[in-house]
Amino acid sequence: MSTPILRDSSTSLYEQIAHQLLEEIQRGAYEPSGKLPSEAALGQRFAVSRVTIRLAVGKLSDDGVVERKQGKGTFVAAKQVRHGLDALRSFHEALLLQGLKPSMRVLDHQLQPVPEALSGLFADAGHCLLLERLHFVDDEPIALGRSHLPAELANVLWREAEHRPIYSILESIIGSPVTRADMTIRAQEADRHLAQTLKVKRGAALLVMERTSYFADGRCCDRTTFFIRPERYAFVLSGVFKSGPAH
Numbered sequence: 021m022s023t024p025i026l027r028d029s030s031t032s033l034y035e036q037i038a039h040q041l042l043e044e045i046q047r048g049a050y051e052p053s054g055k056l057p058s059e060a061a062l063g064q065r066f067a068v069s070r071v072t073i074r075l076a077v078g079k080l081s082d083d084g085v086v087e088r089k090q091g092k093g094t095f096v097a098a099k100q101v102r103h104g105l106d107a108l109r110s111f112h113e114a115l116l117l118q119g120l121k122p123s124m125r126v127l128d129h130q131l132q133p134v135p136e137a138l139s140g141l142f143a144d145a146g147h148c149l150l151l152e153r154l155h156f157v158d159d160e161p162i163a164l165g166r167s168h169l170p171a172e173l174a175n176v177l178w179r180e181a182e183h184r185p186i187y188s189i190l191e192s193i194i195g196s197p198v199t200r201a202d203m204t205i206r207a208q209e210a211d212r213h214l215a216q217t218l219k220v221k222r223g224a225a226l227l228v229m230e231r232t233s234y235f236a237d238g239r240c241c242d243r244t245t246f247f248i249r250p251e252r253y254a255f256v257l258s259g260v261f262k263s264g265p266a267h
Contacts (some may be wrong), residue, residue: 227250
């Protein structure tokens, strides 16, 4: 049920309308398509001008609640994925823990000589497995993962195991748990291949997470670079201030 708009309120009309639309979005009123009514329909519903509706929708857009799609209308913005950096978990697991429905598709897997840049990580190995997997949320590509893994994983039937997290496969094949990972995060422009794969414009900014994982005995078991669409993904780290003498 709609809340009446108070025309003598100190809160402007467009802010009241934006707040009411936000409450409706949070209740799931516009699912499953996520499309909001047209500006004309909203103007008629609230008995206000189209300018007022445009201001209300603009506020929701500025707040990241909705997104305007040229020629298609206004839609509820896709939920942003939050990846905690204070726990060791796979990319796929981080998506599952948020109640999302992620999926993966294997794009390529091949045994190859260890690249010179990674020779220090895979010191005793002549070859490693290169694996590329595309991660989806709601059937929309969100990240491309490019992994270098121990050669022992070359015989994995990847088409059958493409929905299993890398860490789970590593532990089941190698028989040793993954206990540590170092991560770095940077930005990079999408080249032609990344743009086509992730369905973004060439030159668009991407988040790049580089993860190096290790078994309990110190051996490197995984070097993966994730190329991530930043509008759908955020890295989160919780910190605690340590008490100490004042400076």
